[in-house]
Amino acid sequence: MTSRSGALRLGTRRSLLATTQSQTVADATTERTGCAVELVGVTTFGDVTKAHLAQLGGTGVFVSALRDKIAEGEIDFAVHSLKDLPTTQDPRFTLAAIPARHDHRDALVGAHKFADLPPGARVGTGSPRRVAMLSALRPDLEYVAIRGNADTRIEKVNSGELDAVVLASAGLTRLGRSADIAQVFEIEELLPAPGQGALAVECGSDRPDLIELLSVLDDPHTRTAVTAERAVLSALEAGCSAPVGAFALDDGHTLNLTAVVVSIDGREAVRKSAAGSPSESANLGRLLAAEMIAEGADRLMGEHSH
Ligand SMILES: NCc1[nH]cc(CCC(=O)O)c1CC(=O)O
DSSP: OOOOOOOOOEEEESSSSHHHHHHHHHHHHHHOOOEEEEEEOOOOHHHHHSSSSGTTSTTHHHHHHHHHHHHSOSSSSEEEEEEGGGSSOOEEEEEEEOOOOOOOOOEEEEEGGGGGSOOOEEOSSOOOHHHHHEEETTTTEEEOHHHHHHHHOHHHHTTTSEEEEEEEEHHHHHHTTTGGEEEOOOTTOOOOOOTTEEEEEEEEEEEEEHHHHHGGOOHHHHHHHHHHHHHHHHTOOOOOTEEEEEEEEEEOOOEEEEEEOOOSSSOOOOEEEEOOOOOGGGHHHHHHHHHHHHHTHHHHHTTOOO
């Protein structure tokens, strides 16, 4: 069930962000349960291919290699960036814990704040959601598709190839790069991807003891919020590369949810908010998505799905 040393084996992608996230969860697991955890490096298709993620059919590529290793019994559990998880959960695996989310927002890296970038400035991001929403604010900038790990992206600013890049604030902070942040975007400007900033701790559904053990890492308020956000995405039948933003906050009494679908040029948007009971999180997300579809959200998404 565990490694020869008796430690739980936590499989991780080899990128700095993935190993940092995994180490944080490993340390928290040991601290809360007393169980030793060892990191096991796993190479995923998404790490080796140079193709754009959208062409690969979604961010699930990062997740499936780790799941394969769980299914093969080579690792006991894995940590994913929650926003990279497909919205339909494979029943063979269980999200044993969703730890507390610290920062859901997107951040701008570069020398200038967003409003101070000169016209024509080159802004790098691989995300259609960010391009669409930022185009609405600054149609005069040039948005450049980039991918690669955070360090590679930041380097494009340092080398002068780009004037700025947009990345998840949580990732930058986990990498110790928060000093590079020129500005974080509030949700009124740039609504984050569903699940952004949250982690998912996953193991095999056939391991009830491990699910129970890992559940000490769970933060119910974060789980409720990301459940609502992901329900929007799922009901819109949109994938990770769709220009869909969603953010929810569970204050213990009320769950507030805001979601948006933007046309790729940023000119049209359907944005709606709803509030409900935290115990009805998935339902709230589905209802909000239905209202958005009634207001033309699926037409906006259809404009650039081909
Ligand atoms: N799509 C890639 C991805 N998946 C998770 C993060 C950052 C960390 C997070 O959102 O938890 C990133 C990079 C980024 O968007 O900047």
